[in-house]
Amino acid sequence: MSVNQYVPDNKESKYADSARAFRQNVAKDLADEQLRSNFHGAMNYLMDKRKASFPSSDELETLRQQCKLIKQRALVKLPLLLEQLENKLHENGIQVHWAETINDANEIIAQIIESKNGKNIVKGKSMVSEETALNDYLQARNMEILESDMGEYIVQLAKEHPSHIIMPAIHQNKKQVADLFAEHVKGFEYTTDVDTLIGEGRRILRDKFSRADVGITGVNFAVAETGTICLVENEGNGQMSSAVPDLHIAITGIEKVVEFLEDIPPLLSLLTRSATGQAITTYFNMITKPRKSDEKDGPEEVHLVLLDNGRSQAFADEELRQTLQCIRCGACMNHCPVYTRIGGHAYGTVYPGPIGKIISPHQLGIEATKDLPTASSLCGACGEVCPVKIPIPQILQRLRVESVKKPTGSPKELKGTGANRKTTEALTWQVWSFIHRHPNIYAVSMWFATRLRALVPNKLGAWTRVRSAPKPAAKTLHERIKLRTEEAS
Amino acid sequence: MSYKFEEQSKSARNAILAKLKAQVAGADYEKLPEEPTFEYAKQSREQLLENFVSLLKSNHAEVLPIKEEEIGAVVVKQLQKRKIDSLLYNPNAQYANALASSFGASSTELTLLPFDFNVNENKLNYFNDIPASITSSRWAIAETGTIVLWPTPDEPRTMSLVPPVHFVIADADTLHSNFASLVEQQNWKAQMPTNVLLISGPSKTADIQQTLAFGAHGPKELIVLLLNSQ
DSSP: OOGGGOOOOOOOOHHHHHHHTHHHHHHHHHTOHHHHHHHHHHHHHHHHHHHHHOOOHHHHHHHHHHHHHHHHHHHHTHHHHHHHHHHHHHHHTOEEEEESSHHHHHHHHHHHHHHTTOOEEEEOOOHHHHHTTHHHHHHHTTOEEEEOSHHHHHHHHTTOOOSSSSSTTTTOOHHHHHHHHHHHSTTOOOOOOHHHHHHHHHHHHHHHHHHOSEEEEOOSEEETTTTEEEEEESSSHHHHHHHSSSEEEEEEEGGGEESOGGGHHHHHHHHHHHHHSOSSOSEEEEEOSOOOTTOSSSOSEEEEEEEOTTHHHHHTSHHHHGGGGOOOOOHHHHTOHHHHHHOSSTTOSSSOHHHHHHHHHHHHHHHHTTTGGGSOOOOOHHHHHOTTOOOHHHHHHHHHHHHHSOOOOOTTSOTTTTTTOOHHHHHHHHHHHHHHHOHHHHHHHHHHHHHTGGGSOSOOTTHHHHSOOOOOOSSOHHHHHHHHHHHHO | OOOHHHHHHHHHHHHHHHHHHHHHTTOOGGGOOOOOOOOOOOOOHHHHHHHHHHHHHHTTOEEEEEOGGGHHHHHHHHHHHTTOOEEEEOTTSTTHHHHHHHHHTOSSOOEEEEOOSOGGGOHHHHHHHOOEEEEOOSEEETTTTEEEEOOOSSSOGGGGTSSSEEEEEEEGGGEESOHHHHHHHTTGGGOOOSEEEEEOSSOEEOTTTTOOEEOSSSOSEEEEEEESOO
């Protein structure tokens, strides 16, 4: 097969369907009081922690500006940095693979594992592997893959997916976790004591780590200058997955690369403080090489899979490119009034909350995600807390425009442009715009609107489902002012 | 080695890079905006040390300021306190002899286990039968209460991860004010080893209802033996 004949596997992500069900999901999850209470408590906790970790607003604002520019520099040099990263990693002995679509990434990983005859796979936390639905893919190939982050492990037991990018099981309380353990863990003596629950998880997962032959992790930062993969974590499962098995496969989006090693400290500081209010996480793990011949541990082979999956589409537009600055701290969700109320699953996408609303249209297309950008009051909290200053509210408005635009078929157009366009709505606004540009017609139409106000229907679609129908006033504002001026004189 | 994914990957590489390059063609890298850095107030050695110790403690590490000649005795005492009878160590370490003589003089039976095995071949034993380890460290960071491990063939990376109790020797003379200054002053970019680890406490998680629990996967206890701090 020649290189040119290769066609990416474009099969739609399972998340496209769940994102299409957004409205139904919202109605269901809003009605779940337990869920709302779990999220409410968790979001308050995370907001307070973040706030306490930034005592100086001068420092915070300087760091935000610095990190925004670090990421923007990395993006404007992205193709060069990716090549540099690849060269450096090769020099270091780490193998690099590229995938345009989620299924291509999965296939690459499956083939690497098969080439080493891997049987027992443990996975550290990786949102990109959620994006590709890697677990489903490998299970369909008869491979056993176990999530090892405590939150991810719980979510896997419950056959769910993460509801928060940093705290995957945030939608569950300890009783719900205890119930899950009672159902799935042999010999578990029922308790809601968190230390005991974590102890159980530790026992089970350490046994798995000691037997695993493949470890899969995500990547928080990839450093082009030195060819270094960085992992940020508190539990140690990322280290377990990357240092104990003979084969380590890391998967990441192409936007995670930064230019210099010295770019890392400010980014790390903002990431951990924005995410959980920690000055630093328990572990920061920098991997530069596979195990050398004189070393006694570490994987013999290390692979890095670089995934596009819509990122190059976001990259092609200077405004939308800012989406790729994201360092995945989750602060935007923690501060979002919508996320706090509907929870992470309602979005139906891998990445929930404000950042999810602006990433997912590139991954799943505007058609599947057309409702997401509209589920925002544009309060601006997400943009204010974003450590790399992504103008999320502005991008939400942009995506609203893209979703109702008339598609032109241009190759630069976003996938699914115009998916939310409705003929009557488009026509209404055309008429509105015409009337407002022509004063005489405006005057006449206002005269009719006020005099015929009794004819406005009581039912106006979605508007009147939860509101009463608007009635025009008896006289226009112009008329009333005119009257008052006459009376006064 | 010839797998389908090699072709696939090459083709994807070219497609992705071509798309990205088309967007930034002609970008002038000389004209990028200047990136600000925050100037932190200079702190005295005492302040830095105090911050370092208090952060480690608040992250549930135990910090024991000691003199170098006390290492052996302190470790023995801490092990006895925890009823631990063996310790994984690096026999080529500077402190190895001191440990050996203290262990020899111990009132209870204590065994020093040299790290002389290949992890691949001894995983079950490593995970289940080794209760504690001791390693050195290379630097420390005051701003975040962090200890930097630079694993070597003598002190492999999992030594600080797999045993449930980890003793680490930190030297106050290697304390840097923050991570940025450490990376820059010690010129990390020219000497990155297989693996670098920044450790700031015992393993922990808050994944169940935001309740902090220690010993998620790695050490339940981190005991820092802090030299030259008095």
